[in-house]
Amino acid sequence: MGAKKTAGIVVGGLALVAAVGAVGVIGVTAIISSISFEAPSLGDGAADRVPQETSATPVAAPDDDAWITAVADETGIPERALVAYVAADAYARAELDCEVGWNTLAGIGWVESHHGTLPGGSIDADGVARPEIRGIPLDGTNDTMEVADTDNGELDGDTTWDRAVGPMQFIPETWSIWAVDGSGNGAPNPHNIDDAAATAARYLCRLDGTLGSEEAWVRAVRSYNDTFDYQVRVASAAERYANDAVSMTNR
Numbered sequence: 001m002g003a004k005k006t007a008g009i010v011v012g013g014l015a016l017v018a019a020v021g022a023v024g025v026i027g028v029t030a031i032i033s034s035i036s037f038e039a040p041s042l043g044d045g046a047a048d049r050v051p052q053e054t055s056a057t058p059v060a061a062p063d064d065d066a067w068i069t070a071v072a073d074e075t076g077i078p079e080r081a082l083v084a085y086v087a088a089d090a091y092a093r094a095e096l097d098c099e100v101g102w103n104t105l106a107g108i109g110w111v112e113s114h115h116g117t118l119p120g121g122s123i124d125a126d127g128v129a130r131p132e133i134r135g136i137p138l139d140g141t142n143d144t145m146e147v148a149d150t151d152n153g154e155l156d157g158d159t160t161w162d163r164a165v166g167p168m169q170f171i172p173e174t175w176s177i178w179a180v181d182g183s184g185n186g187a188p189n190p191h192n193i194d195d196a197a198a199t200a201a202r203y204l205c206r207l208d209g210t211l212g213s214e215e216a217w218v219r220a221v222r223s224y225n226d227t228f229d230y231q232v233r234v235a236s237a238a239e240r241y242a243n244d245a246v247s248m249t250n251r
Contacts, residue, residue, distance in 0.1 A: 054231060055214045056238035058101025059245070060093065061086040067249075074248040075241050077106055080123045081115040081167070081193055088182060088197035098205035099212040103245075105197050107238030108224065109167060116167035116193060123167065127183055127194045135164035138171065147171060155190060166190035168200045178203050200224070 061067060068086065072079035085105040092098045109115045116122065116129035123129050138147035139161045147162040151172035156163035162171045170178075170190045179188035182198030189195050207223060208216040221234050 052232050053235035053239045055217045056101065056104055056107065056235045057242065058089070058099040058211045058217070059103045059242045060089060060099075061102050061245075070248055071241075071245045075106075075244045077109075077241065078115050078117070078123055080125065080127065081109060082106065084123075084127060084182065084193040084197040085109065087194065088201040091180070091182065091198050092201040092205055096202065096205050097209065098201070099210045100201045100204055101211060101238065101242075103238040103242040104204070104211060104217070104221070104234070105200060106241050107234040107236075108200060108221070109193075109197070110237045111230065111233045112169040113167045123193050127192045128189065129167045129191050129193065132191050133166055133169070134158075135169060137161035137163055147173070151176065166196045167193050168196035170196065170199065174203075175199070 061071075068082055069079060071077070072082045075082075077085075082102070085102040088105055089100050089102040092100045106115075113129070113133050116133065119131055119133055121129060121131045121133075134156055136142055136144065137158060137160070138144045140146040149159050149172075150162055153159040155172040155175060156165050162173065164171050165175075166189075168190070175188075175190050178199050179190075180195060180198035180202050181188045182194035182196075183189075183192055188199070190199075204211060204220040204224065207219050211217040211220050217235075218231060221231050224230075
């Protein structure tokens with residue numbers, strides 16, 4: 001790994017993950033048995049203004065700091081976030097024998113929090129998104145499921161309902177079970193992009209052990225958030241990022 005990439009990934013406990021995206025909420029248990037293909041309604045973000053895709057091909061990044069800098073400039077992904085996505089994909093390939101793709105994680109990061117920038121903040125050099133990103137209460141309103149508090153407000157500041165937190169939008173219950181210490185500091189933190197991206201990679205790999213086929217990719221992403229709209233937004237962003245990286249390399 002180059003100097004800019006994180007190391008020392010340590011796996012935390014096991015359990016179920018749920019996440020809140022920019023377009024909806026999945027349940028605490030997410031078992032995908034069928035998918036309906038209703039027409040999606042996409043947002044106005046730059047990553048959405050591309051041909052709509054329904055799946056993406058996981059891409060591995062070279063071990064090259066110059067590539068990181070150039071791709072960040074080309075795609076608009078903040079460099080610190082891109083470092084985390086690349087490291088998380090490398091972790092999944094090395095430790096889980098699972099193709100996730102830096103571009104898949106970047107697609108999710110875009111849809112969930114615009115790479116940690118949605119509240120007008122940014123991801124600092126230490127990998128932590130500031131200000132902290134906390135979703136709305138999962139109280140059954142606003143098209144959410146009811147998820148009563150599971151962490152006494154420790155992660156999300158809410159002692160009544162759970163809220164999704166961090167740049168990859170995990171709820172506390174699932175974080176406590178699937179957390180990965182991507183930063184290697186011994187304290188997995190959902191607000192840290194290294195930890196959150198590695199945890200997302202681990203979660204996505206759990207169904208098929210790879211996202212290498214179209215079916216496996218769709219199953220994994222739909223388990224993160226089970227709407228076709230979400231699937232298309234993530235796929236379109238992921239393919240755009242991968243294509244931009246290839247175009248830049250071929251110049």
